[in-house]
Amino acid sequence: MNDLTHSNRQDMSDAEHLQHFRKLVEKARVGMLTTLDRDMEMRSRPLHTIEVEENGTLWFVIGVASPKAEEVGDHDGKVCLTYANKGDSEYVSVSGHARLVRDQSLKQTFWNKMIDVWFPKGDQDPNVALLKVTPTQAEYWDGPSNTVTRFYAFAKAMATGKKDAFGENAKLGF
Numbered sequence: 001m002n003d004l005t006h007s008n009r010q011d012m013s014d015a016e017h018l019q020h021f022r023k024l025v026e027k028a029r030v031g032m033l034t035t036l037d038r039d040m041e042m043r044s045r046p047l048h049t050i051e052v053e054e055n056g057t058l059w060f061v062i063g064v065a066s067p068k069a070e071e072v073g074d075h076d077g078k079v080c081l082t083y084a085n086k087g088d089s090e091y092v093s094v095s096g097h098a099r100l101v102r103d104q105s106l107k108q109t110f111w112n113k114m115i116d117v118w119f120p121k122g123d124q125d126p127n128v129a130l131l132k133v134t135p136t137q138a139e140y141w142d143g144p145s146n147t148v149t150r151f152y153a154f155a156k157a158m159a160t161g162k163k164d165a166f167g168e169n170a171k172l173g174f
Helices: 014-028 067-073 104-110 113-118 147-160
Strands: 003-007 030-036 042-048 058-063 078-085 090-101 128-142 168-173
Touching: 014 030, 014 078, 014 090, 014 128, 014 168, 030 067, 030 090, 042 058, 042 067, 058 067, 058 090, 058 104, 058 113, 067 090, 067 128, 104 128
Parallel strands: none
Antiparallel strands: 003 168, 030 042, 030 078, 058 128, 078 090, 090 128, 128 168
């Protein structure tokens, strides 16, 4: 991560913000991948995150013949991913560059039985590749997770004009 561009938590270091970002993504696991199709229309679909590296790089398994694989090849691989844990008021948005990776040893490293549901031929299937998303920027919101706390935060903001009680918000540059 290159820098923290904004945070309402000055007591957290860049490394702590990155760690918190990773925790939120790992907890949500399923993100909505948004790409641009050939007609410049945005398309979103859910993808299961199989790995979040320490530097924030995200990994997925996809079919090589899928429209998302084709769309990742267009527009310099620019993508957006969004994650949500609505019940806990946790949200993440990631912008970055995606590319297909066909490294067999990496596929074997990341492979698990859950992936077999989508790709029953296993990690040897030539139609299977990894999708690597290298973030360029990300933002997360981590708000109060229960109704009483949210009500208190709202009342405090109304009384004081300060919105920091609504939880953490940070913008990360990579």
